Amino acid sequence: MHMSDALLSPAVGLVMCAVSAGAIAYSVSKIKEDGLDEKMVPIMGVMGAFVFAAQMINFTIPITGSSGHIGGGVLLAALLGEFPAFLTISAVLIIQALFFADGGLFALGCNIFNMGFLACFIAYPLLFKPIIKKGLNRKNIAIASIITIVVSMQLGAFFVVIETLFSGITELPFGAFVAIMQPIHFAISLVEGLITAGVLIFIHNMRPEIMQRIYPKNEIAIMHSKKVLIILILLTLFMGGFLSTFASSYPDGLEWSMEAVAGTSELEVKGLIHDASQSLQDTISFMPDYDYRSADEGGSLTGNNVAGLAGGTLTFILAAVTGLLISTAKKKSKPKPKM
Amino acid sequence: MFPGKKALQIANIKSKIVDIYMLEQLCNGNTFVHRLHPMVKLLTTVFFIIMVVSVNREDFRILTLYLFYPFVLMAVSETPYHYLLKQFALVLPLSALLGFSNIIFDTETALLIGPIELSYGVVSFFTIILKTYLTVMAALILVSTTSLQDLSNQMLRMRVPAIIIMLITMIYRYIDILLNETSIMLTAYLLRSPREKGIKISHMGSFVGQLLLRSIDRAERVYFAMKCRGYQGAVSYDSKRSLNIADYMYCVLVCSLALIFRFVDFVGLLGNMLI
Numbered sequence: 295m296h297m298s299d300a301l302l303s304p305a306v307g308l309v310m311c312a313v314s315a316g317a318i319a320y321s322v323s324k325i326k327e328d329g330l331d332e333k334m335v336p337i338m339g340v341m342g343a344f345v346f347a348a349q350m351i352n353f354t355i356p357i358t359g360s361s362g363h364i365g366g367g368v369l370l371a372a373l374l375g376e377f378p379a380f381l382t383i384s385a386v387l388i389i390q391a392l393f394f395a396d397g398g399l400f401a402l403g404c405n406i407f408n409m410g411f412l413a414c415f416i417a418y419p420l421l422f423k424p425i426i427k428k429g430l431n432r433k434n435i436a437i438a439s440i441i442t443i444v445v446s447m448q449l450g451a452f453f454v455v456i457e458t459l460f461s462g463i464t465e466l467p468f469g470a471f472v473a474i475m476q477p478i479h480f481a482i483s484l485v486e487g488l489i490t491a492g493v494l495i496f497i498h499n500m501r502p503e504i505m506q507r508i509y510p511k512n513e514i515a516i517m518h519s520k521k522v523l524i525i526l527i528l529l530t531l532f533m534g535g536f537l538s539t540f541a542s543s544y545p546d547g548l549e550w551s552m553e554a555v556a557g558t559s560e561l562e563v564k565g566l567i568h569d570a571s572q573s574l575q576d577t578i579s580f581m582p583d584y585d586y587r588s589a590d591e592g593g594s595l596t597g598n599n600v601a602g603l604a605g606g607t608l609t610f611i612l613a614a615v616t617g618l619l620i621s622t623a624k625k626k627s628k629p630k631p632k633m
Numbered sequence: 634m635f636p637g638k639k640a641l642q643i644a645n646i647k648s649k650i651v652d653i654y655m656l657e658q659l660c661n662g663n664t665f666v667h668r669l670h671p672m673v674k675l676l677t678t679v680f681f682i683i684m685v686v687s688v689n690r691e692d693f694r695i696l697t698l699y700l701f702y703p704f705v706l707m708a709v710s711e712t713p714y715h716y717l718l719k720q721f722a723l724v725l726p727l728s729a730l731l732g733f734s735n736i737i738f739d740t741e742t743a744l745l746i747g748p749i750e751l752s753y754g755v756v757s758f759f760t761i762i763l764k765t766y767l768t769v770m771a772a773l774i775l776v777s778t779t780s781l782q783d784l785s786n787q788m789l790r791m792r793v794p795a796i797i798i799m800l801i802t803m804i805y806r807y808i809d810i811l812l813n814e815t816s817i818m819l820t821a822y823l824l825r826s827p828r829e830k831g832i833k834i835s836h837m838g839s840f841v842g843q844l845l846l847r848s849i850d851r852a853e854r855v856y857f858a859m860k861c862r863g864y865q866g867a868v869s870y871d872s873k874r875s876l877n878i879a880d881y882m883y884c885v886l887v888c889s890l891a892l893i894f895r896f897v898d899f900v901g902l903l904g905n906m907l908i
Binding site: 296297298299300301302303304307318319322325326332333335336337338339340341342343344346347348350351364369373381382384385386388389391392393394395396398399400458463464466470485488489491492493494495496497500501504 | 646652653656678679682683685686687720721723724727728731734735757760761762764765768769771772773775776784794796797799800801803804805806807808810811812814815819832834837838839840841842843844845846848849851852853855856859864865
């Protein structure tokens with residue numbers, strides 16, 4: 295996945311160089327602030343050389359008879375953490391570009407982003423860590439490794455396509471390019487995922503203290519409940535207030551099938567109970583059909599939004615009250631500890 | 634029993650080691666290019682690469698002028714031509730692939746040579762190949778005439794964080810050691826598996842894992858060794874070297890020629906003179 299200089303235009307190359315340089319600078323400052331740089335640099339150096347050596351090992355793929363090698367990005371992130379791993383991969387890529395002509399000098403920005411940034415800062419924290427936090431065992435390690443590596447390689451391949459297309463170098467249509475890149479990298483990443491899983495499980499079996507030091511058992515990040523609440527409220531406001539503008543006026547699935555079958559979208563029911571509940575609903579509902587009472591047939595935009603907001607707020611209040619009632623009841627039923 | 638694929642795998646690893654240290658040997662030369670200040674070499678290389686990359690496929694003939702850069706420098710620095718060509722050959726496949734796809738997809742006619750029609754696809758194919766050649770050669774000439782020590786010190790002076798510099802130098806040094814380790818493990822494995830041509834995929838986990846454990850142990854020993862020798866965080870030492878008149882002249886010459894060739898159509902003039 296190493297890109298050569300010839301595939302880039304100056305603009306795209308410079309932008310990606312700036313992005314990667316920024317990410318590197320930030321990672322360096324992060325490592326320094328924890329005071330970890332002194333201890334980490336030797337291990338980062340040897341791990342970088344290890345990735346090099348590991349990439350030299352070709353394995354035979356059973357059915358196709360061809361050979362491949364691992365990338366090592368996610369493996370590094372799993373063992374070192376995202377910031378040291380990113381710096382290590384960047385250094386490895388720089389050396390590959392300088393001494394092995396594997397990827398251009400100008401394309402370093404793109405390569406560091408595609409193979410380092412995406413793996414360490416997007417795939418690893420969002421996929422690998424949460425799965426491992428559920429429990430450090432063989433199954434989780436395997437699932438986490440495979441999923442993270444597949445996703446990070448797909449993202450990386452996708453960005454190669456985007457960077458090349460934005461540079462205007464290739465006439466290959468977007469669809470065709472993607473159709474070539476993604477499946478190949480999917481196959482490669484599956485194998486790399488399996489191997490990385492194998493390596494991590496091997497380490498977990500032989501020297502469990504290494505993995506346990508990195509992923510201690512009781513460290514589950516509980517988000518502050520106030521933050522969660524605020525986020526939920528904002529989300530509701532956003533969805534009710536803004537998104538409901540786009541509420542479709544077409545009949546929903548049920549109404550549409552009813553129309554097709556019975557010729558009308560609302561059942562007409564007769565009977566005492568139905569009449570009573572119908573009139574009850576008419577009195578209570580202060581925004582019938584999600585609109586102001588006095589609105590005309592077409593419906594009004596703000597009516598919809600206000601309805602969304604009002605509905606959201608009411609639901610929130612109901613839910614909060616329910617939760618409060620339940621927790622109060624629980625507290626009362628718990629036996630008081632004897633002093 | 635022929636050596637076959639097993640020996641090839643081990644040889645492949647060893648050849649990488651040879652490659653790295655071949656470049657290091659080349660840096661010990663004493664030609665004009667070797668004596669230039671590292672900053673000048675770094676800046677002119679980057680400038681040259683950016684100029685090459687900025688060429689559109691319509692201005693393809695400018696790239697032929699840019700060929701002077703690698704040819705002249707390789708001659709002056711006495712770099713073995715075939716060695717750099719080998720490195721270039723490794724990079725060619727992906728560029729060739731994209732070039733071929735352009736031939737397929739872009740069939741608009743670009744120019745006519747007598748009765749032969751050349752499409753934009755063909756033109757851009759050659760553009761990509763030439764650009765790859767020029768950029769790769771520029772980078773290789775840089776590293777074959779400037780030692781890693783000088784390059785690192787230069788980057789340090791340009792405010793690249795010391796951690797990165799330390800990482801690069803450490804990885805560079807340890808590649809050899811770890812490749813040797815890998816080669817030993819691979820030989821042992823292949824000697825114990827008569828019918829295998831490579832490592833079975835089911836064994837990759839423990840093979841690479843074993844290598845990883847040994848690397849981790851080695852890293853700890855390295856850390857303690859560095860501490861014993863007074864290591865207190867990433868530091869790099871540098872010997873100051875000032876710019877002289879040759880450096881300035883080289884820089885001005887290369888940058889101005891690159892700019893002139895980019896925007897003045899000398900090749901067209903030459904062609905018109907011939908015809």
